[in-house]
Amino acid sequence: MKITVLGCYAPYAPKDGACNGYLLQSDRINLMLDCGHGSFSQLQKYIDFRQLHSLIITHFHPDHYGDIHAIRHAFAGAIRDGSRKDPLVVYIPKVPQNIYEEINSWEEAFVVIPIEDALGSINPLGDLKLEFFPVKHPLTNYGVKINYNNKIFTYTSDTMWDHDLISSCWQSDLLLTEASLRGDVDDALTRKGHMTAKQAGMLGRDALVKRLVITHFWPEFNLYQLQREAEVGFEGPVEFAEMGKVFQI
Ligand SMILES: [Zn+2]
Incomplete structure (x- = not known):
């Protein structure tokens, strides 16, 4: 598994930097972990965004999800012009409900899976296995453990x-x-x-x-x-x- 840092800053990014975002790549899967300000632009240095299989947003603080609007428009446009077939699979928390519902309504770009529905089980994503766990933060937030070929990568988020x-x-x-x-x-x-x-x-x-x-x-x-x-x-x-x-x- 290859992990590329797309952004590591919070709560704002310095010049040429970006807030939290990480690209995980296995043999079969390109997975984006969080999408803070500027991270989606950074992603495109490494892959065509159309090659992304899934996005996980651990919580709805802007330095972890601020680029979701850009990602929505990129995927909706790509699906419209035929350069991308399927909507992006996006794991997000159900809380705050208004943000969850807004993102869940963007069906032209996303298929949404609430993290709460994935808790307590091993969730296959191609050759990866995802396990979410709750962490303590002022806003509902989840860490994730990702198993690939019996190697374990864990991200605590905030x-x-x-x-x-x-x-x-x-x-x-x-x-x-x-x-x-x-x-x-x-x-x-x-x-x-x-x-x-x-x-x-x-x-x-x-x-x-x-x-x-x-x-x-x-x-x-x-x-x-x-x-x-x-x-x-x-x-x-x-x-x-x-x-x-x-x-x-
Ligand atoms: Zn936070």
């Missing part, structure tokens, strides 16, 4: 520290986790809904993950500082997401 994360991320070959807060200026207790880089590292350590990649960065933050803090928690080397970076498992 979450505060929660003991249940350990079992959700257990023994991942690669864990992509948010690390939004710096230890010296932020306090996860006062800004609920996110983890410090150190907590992200401790999650990786306690879940016995093989490789830890941190993401979801304020553009102002020094990534090497976040990396160091995460490495203290992980007790080992930690990588960080960057625009266009590719991870292979």
Whole structure:
């Protein structure tokens, strides 16, 4: 499985950057994970968007789904002009209901599957197996575990520290986790809904993950500082997401 970073910033992107978006590619499937501002443009550096099989939106914060309008128009246009046959399969939360219903009504572009309907089971997508799990965030949000050839990739999306994360991320070959807060200026207790880089590292350590990649960065933050803090928690080397970076498992 190849994972390409389309965007790693939050809550806004710096020049030439994009908010959260990741392209996962197996032998048979191209899957987009979140579509924050600018990520759909980045996707088109790597594949023709018509080759995309599915999109997962973990939650409806704009830095994770802001490009949905662009994606809607791209697919509706491609279906209209015959360059794409089928609507895009889109996994989204049912909450907030008004956003869910709006996206669900765009039948000219999408087939919508509520993540809530997929919870608690293994969902095949070509040669991938998807398992969703709830995470703790001010808005309903889901992480996802993706199994490909018995290699496990897990993405936490946005979450505060929660003991249940350990079992959700257990023994991942690669864990992509948010690390939004710096230890010296932020306090996860006062800004609920996110983890410090150190907590992200401790999650990786306690879940016995093989490789830890941190993401979801304020553009102002020094990534090497976040990396160091995460490495203290992980007790080992930690990588960080960057625009266009590719991870292979
Ligand atoms: Zn969020």
